[in-house]
Amino acid sequence: MKYEAVIGLEVHVELKTNTKLFCGCRNEFGKKPNTLVCPVCAGMPGTLPRLNKEAVNLAIKAGIGLNCKINKFSRFDRKNYYYPDLPKGYQTTQYEMPLCTDGYIDIGGRKIGIERIHLEEDAGKLIHEEDKTFVDFNRSGVPLIEIVSRPDIRSGEEAALYLKKLRGILLFTGVSDCKMNEGSMRVDVNVSVRPKGLSFFGAKTEIKNINSFQYTQEAIGYEINRHIELYENGKTPENETRRYDEKSKKTYTMRAKEDSSLYMYLPDTELVPLDISEEEIDEIRKKMPLLPEEREKMYVKEHGLSDFDCENILQEVHFAEYFEEAAKLSKDAKNSANLLITQIFSLLESDKVIKIKPLRLAEVSNLMTDEVINSSTAKKLLEKLWEEDFDVENYVKENKLFQINEKDVLSRYIDEAMEENQKIVDDYRKGKKKALKALTGIVMAKTRGRANPRLLNTLLNEKLG
């Protein structure tokens, strides 16, 4: 029998606001435990939430970026459950009336539906030390959006693609920094399998808190196969929550799936319903930055970039902004893109900060375009620029790094090299074509890397005859 997987994703994303969702505490990661806490986010008696408008606006931005309908009227509800990191004994979320509904992400020709995006608050964190457990409330009240896809995804690859697109949109709209290692993007997966062509749903398992897109893809792949195997053996998968183990690349049972009807939900009447005007939505729409897809189109059309180039440059917002800035100053933006991806990206450290001004990249790129320097000089220049900033043209002049484009000058270097390396010349003439490469290297070294590579090649071929 042929099977078909039905996959839906629930993605939690922390919003990049200055302050928390319902109080004035700063929204920051990695601070000393319980230093970003006030009576409101600690759930002290009598305190009341005060909604952060910035969070609402970011959630609307996400909604627009994900092609959603922005609901002018939405409401906050309480989801009640007991856990030590949940100070009020309930999470304030949007259950019945979410802020955004009915969107989609285009994953290369196929639209994956988005059922809803709702605003909610994060909980604190438990810290286990030996036999003790501590609670850190710094994260308590940090604004989140939960993006719930429709069960339109059919494979782990599609899920990874969806996530990549989603991350790009959220990054480029400034909604979130989407750092999975800091928990600002968290992925839960729902997987079921059914005979292909039928429309009912099979038994569903949920895999919680997967750490990367790669693991998501692997976990889904594993889970699909596990379901199929069970069906093939006349068994049915349990409705349960599982976790993915990255080492063994398998999923394991965590707990039986809780019935969502057992959660106590009720409207949070400490907050007034959200009432958003058409004008407010338009205002945000007008200020939407270019999304990755629009940028990709522009890069291809205006600068002749390849898919590979686009994918690399669109990994991070500041990469894209860097490229766009350099491209404006470049005679050949495609060449600048090549230098950015092959040379500069290889210099990046974990913070991903580019330590070279876009102007300098353009200067180096332009000297290459004008055949003033060659690519190996460009590489050296960029490495040098990574350490300190300088005017590229002056530096090239002062250090005489010009490419040798004069036929007679280069000829002299070649003659010298051939004289000194008679054996290699002989080898070549005996038919050992690889010897050409060795001679090229020798000439390059003699010119301190400045030879015009095209000219060198022509001349060498002539001389070796």
Added chain:
Amino acid sequence: MPNRLSISECIKLLDNREIKVTELVNAYLREIENRDEEINAFITVTKDEALEKAEELDRKGKRISPLSGIPGGIKDNICTKNINTTCASKMLKDFVPKYSATVYERLLDNDFVMLGKLNMDEFAIGGGGEYSYFKPVKNPYNISHMAGGSSSGSAASVAAFECAFSLGTDTGGSILKPSSYCGVVGMKPTFGTVSRYGVVGFAPSLEQTGPITRTVLDNAIVLSKIAGHDEKDPCSIKRDLDFLQDIDKGLKGLKIAVPKELMDMDVIQRDVRKCYEKSFEIFKELGCQVDVVSMPSLQYSLSAYYAISSSESASTLARYDGIRYGHRTKEYSNIEELYEKTRGEGFGIDVKKRILFGTFLLVEKEKNYLDKARKARTILMNEYERLFKEYSIVLTPASPITAPAFGEKQSNALEKYYEDIFTTPINLCGIPALSMPVCKDSNGLPVGIILSARHYDEKTLYRFGHAFEAARGILK
């Protein structure tokens, strides 16, 4: 005895320097010392702070507000920075907040003199004042009777001349009912008028804070100083705050609605009915027209109220888990046990009942009890709205009975709920209401009425109340 004076009388004396704040405060502190051992209105008396403040005000001389130098008490579910705020519960018996409720800060800004924290039903749940973890509040008119609740200490302290005024909170009659049992004037303002930030509530869609005083004018004076928009409370509204503008205008030609459905109820005691009907006569003499009207949905208000308030309380009271503050059980072997024992030990019986009932309603989704309650609420609101197009106020008794005696057998819990039949529709609809005494029953216990008006129309309630009070004369 300066503590027998009304606030408006005190203001005159203080303005003319005929009395010192210290004298006034000392008179109240003496009354508390003499009487509160049997009334139990206070949980905490802030004597030293009160005297210090009084001396400071006398030194300063300048009065910045009508409330300057006026001694008042605060219900113990209103957070007062660095002063115990217990909610009369074992759960919070040692809780000292590091923040203040906005309403308390407003009073401080007006130079009032804080006398202390007032006893109440635990977490403002309960209607008699007997569900305080510490001690039951007794009715100053007869200490073998209850003071009513949940703002029991707030009403009793004012009636016993232990405070010039107090703040109470009202979720389903918690200001209006004890005010009537103790023969004082209580106001539940329009929802959103007084900031709730720092007020420990249990059912946010129903709650308001309001003043309890001995006269209607005093009440308007206090409300003027505590009301107003607060950005810390999302439900707080910007509105007209002149509550005194119509107070002397008289009542000629104004119309009063009396709901037939409530008149017909057989749970109303004979004396209560008599006093209620007497109030019609007084209003008629003042030039009002009293009409019997029909409000068929009133019958649903008790059920709707208990459904909504209980479900909200089950959620709102979830934060008392023993993790961060308040009571925590001594021995436990896992987190579930920590929760169960902490909450089992920390909450009293009435709070537990409310939480259990609310949890049942929230989990039992098939029957849609809550949806029905919300619908009833909307229908009720529409009924009020229609009435208020024609009538200035709706007039009802404050309670079907006068203050019950302690230990009096109540045949069942439902019967007790009936005490709230007149107050719960007011909270469900968020309208303002004034509770004030009419006369005394055959046992010498006060009988009160409730005047309710359209949203934001406290000034009309004060107008009616002020005229009625003058016509009624001394409580007999």
